[in-house]
Amino acid sequence: MSSVITAPFTDATGPDVKVRFCPSPTGLPHVGLIRTALFNWAYARHTGGSFLFRIEDTDAERDSEESFEMILDALNWLGLNWDEGVNVGGPAEPYRQSERSHVYLDVIEKLKASGHIYESYLTGEELDERNKANGRAVQLGYDNSERELSEESKAAYRAEGRSPALRLRVPDVDITFNDLVRGEITFPAGSFPDFVVVRPNGQPLYTLVNPVDDALMGVTHVLRGEDLLSSTGRQIALYNALYEAGVTKFIPQFGHLPYVMGEGTKKLSKRDPEANLFHHRDRGFIPEGLLNYLALLGWGLSADQDIFTMDELAAAFDVTNVNPNPARFDQKKADAINSAHIRRLDVNDFKSRLMPYLQSAGIVGAELSAAEESILTAVAPLIQERLVVLSEAPDLISFLFKTADQIVVEEDAKAGLPENTVEVLNAGVAALESMDESAFKTEAIQAALQAALIDGLGLKPRVAFGPLRTAISGRRISPPLFESMEILGKSETIARLSAFARIA
């Protein structure tokens, strides 16, 4: 037993770096959780080290397989690949804590043998009473009173049928570490009492298994949420015990990432819709956009560039540049970043990413017909720079996949129509009818309509083309008009103009 911290912190750099992502599968993947995964991933890729993925499912009450699947889904969708761990394997298998009980049992025995953990029989209520009786604040918690329990006392407790929890004997010294994002942090001696690491039923707690697995798996850099900062002193005490018991060779470096905040001064709660990663996917965020925005929550590539690729992120990322103050999740900024990434997509790539959204909106089936394929190919470049999120696409282009009689004119489109709508439509029909079927192309359409409506009727472009747009799309806002007409073709275009002229 030592009364000082004897274990050294690791000085691993470069390829020796090993970071990890170790979520508990409870509930939906939270954007804060994913941001943590991202920073770990980025640090591994930046250093040339490795990224480990472990599952901390020691709480059968709250953990679910469904949640586990969602975390995998999220990581795969985002392309945050890992080098070791769940579904990939590695030297420290298994990587789900629910399958590692034997490992913990072994470590517990070692810690008992080295005298770092001891039996504690007092229940919570008894502790409170003890504190009250001794004039000690209840909030102070455990008073370390069983450190030197005699064998007789233990026997007496056992005779009552009680089983002991196991507590770590915390060294009575200041514990200091250098946080990678915050600098030197010290927990004065006595800041926290000896804490429970194993339940009376033999079940190890997070306070034990998390550091034990990190130690056994060789994790060198622990990058995690700020909420764990306060427990770092305890963890270092435990690492020290593991070191002295011969279980590990070093204490990892720690870096505590800032919170992701919601509105006001509160952490983005699980209740907030934007906390749910899949909410953003459903809205039509692309991984590039979401990841870029998440990276901006506490980090920046440079002073004047905030749109970047994952490669750029990996090349430049360093935890020590992470900002320590909490960042607010700003949907508007996130949207802007996403739309910038949508515009950067190769048009064919963009087209294929639209598919799930068009399918779920019922605009196209699982398989595209040849006609649908060609419509989509034609319209994709027209809408690529108009989308903020992919889910906007169905409403914007569904009119191209319908027939004239299926067009429903939306209220706001009707409201914006001029007095002479019918006159404009009829003039438009006349102009287009004189066109050759094979010459029904964007430029020619524009020229014909311009001649008839702008020059001929002396209308303002806005007044001339508004009714046409509404007639063919049913909407106030649409992809460019003449291009849309070309896609629809001469007869369909005229059919729509005529149909709307009859009801307008």
Next chain:
RNA sequence: GGCCCCAUCGUUUAGCGGCCUAGGACGCUGCCCUCUCACGGCAGUAGCGCGGGUUCGAAUCCCGCUGGGGUCACCA
């Protein structure tokens, strides 16, 4: 309450003692471009929480205050 963390425009950041008359981005406003909406271009809006030090000089370093957050479980 103990302990810990945080503090620059509305938001996010740049700034690591003089390049700051505090820069960028998003947002917002106006203008230009324009067949709608976008895109793009231009312009504008707005900030160092407070008080003490240290220094020739402080957004930057130190201390205090205030404010915010976290944590003190036989949850993770």
